[in-house]
Ligand SMILES: Nc1nc2c(ncn2[C@@H]2O[C@H](COP(=O)(O)OP(=O)(O)OP(=O)(O)O)[C@@H](O)[C@H]2O)c(=O)[nH]1
């Protein structure tokens with residue numbers, strides 16, 4: 001199958017899940033039909049699963065919270081877990097099983113029973129699809145035989161946000177507060193709707209530019225959230241770039257470290273209950289950092305940049321760029337004063353995700 005056809009199938013599956021439509025996911029070990037638990041109600045569930053037999057697929061981390069993890073000797077601790085559909089599990093209970101934010105308000109009773117996965121590779125691809133769709137990683141699951149709105153292969157999901165088809169769409173002068181000599185460059189991929197942009201500042205020469213890779217943060221960048229340091233870091237970075245001979249800000253549409261706005265806000269709700277930013281992500285069933293910096297490397301490539309001086313405290317960004325073929329000649333720290341709301345966030349970055357602060 002061509003990469004474009006794969007991208008189309010993955011995009012359709014993401015769209016279908018967000019709308020609450022069933023999909024069929026095919027992998028080397030079998031096919032499964034899935035409907036997102038998020039947004040399902042009694043009517044849509046009955047349409048998908050008239051016999052009330054669909055089991056519930058959740059992440060390994062969520063299974064651990066539900067005390068299900070030890071029921072199966074899984075070959076891979078990252079494999080999702082299938083929860084048997086007891087007769088009392090309706091759409092509302094399934095939502096409570098899926099969403100850790102609800103744990104305080106509606107403690108789960110159980111007992112739950114874990115079932116062996118018939119197609120673990122398909123199930124794992126389903127969880128990746130949930131992250132790409134920005135929904136909770138939880139599905140009603142039926143076997144592969146039967147109707148579904150969309151068919152998608154696991155390898156199409158794996159390749160979905162590969163930056164291969166990224167291209168420069170257009171560019172224009174954009175004087176900004178930090179500096180008047182700036183040009184905005186917009187990037188587009190045929191497969192993926194999110195448009196990344198680069199702001200190139202100063203006069204280009206042969207020296208390595210100062211680069212900041214900024215991941216979108218609606219709450220911090222736009223609303224001035226004090227929970228994180230994204231907004232001040234963005235503006236500080238623009239000024240540091242403007243002060244350099246030349247530099248580039250890459251603005252990546254990877255909200256919430258790649259889990260999407262709604263899931264990030266779910267993580268915030270868990271933080272309100274006392275979890276830190278790392279544990280909140282894990283409890284939701286996501287990686288601590290779901291970002292892939294190869295898209296940044298591809299953008300630099302398209303801009304003709306091979307060597308950079310990178311503004312970051314995050315060693316994973318340096319490693320991610322280097323792995324994608326960009327040489328980081330220097331790491332420049334970006335340090336801002338804490339406020340009472342983001343002290344813990346910054347401490348977690350330092351203590352748990354290796355940020356050099
Ligand atoms: N999932 C999740 N994402 C968050 C949280 N707080 C901020 N983010 C996201 O984190 C991203 C910013 O990444 P940071 O970890 O602040 O910084 P970094 O970019 O990895 O490291 P530096 O380059 O050193 O700043 C943005 O996409 C934010 O939306 C949170 O509590 N949970």
Ligand SMILES: [Zn+2]
Nearest residue numbers: 217220228230
């Ligand atoms: Zn932020």
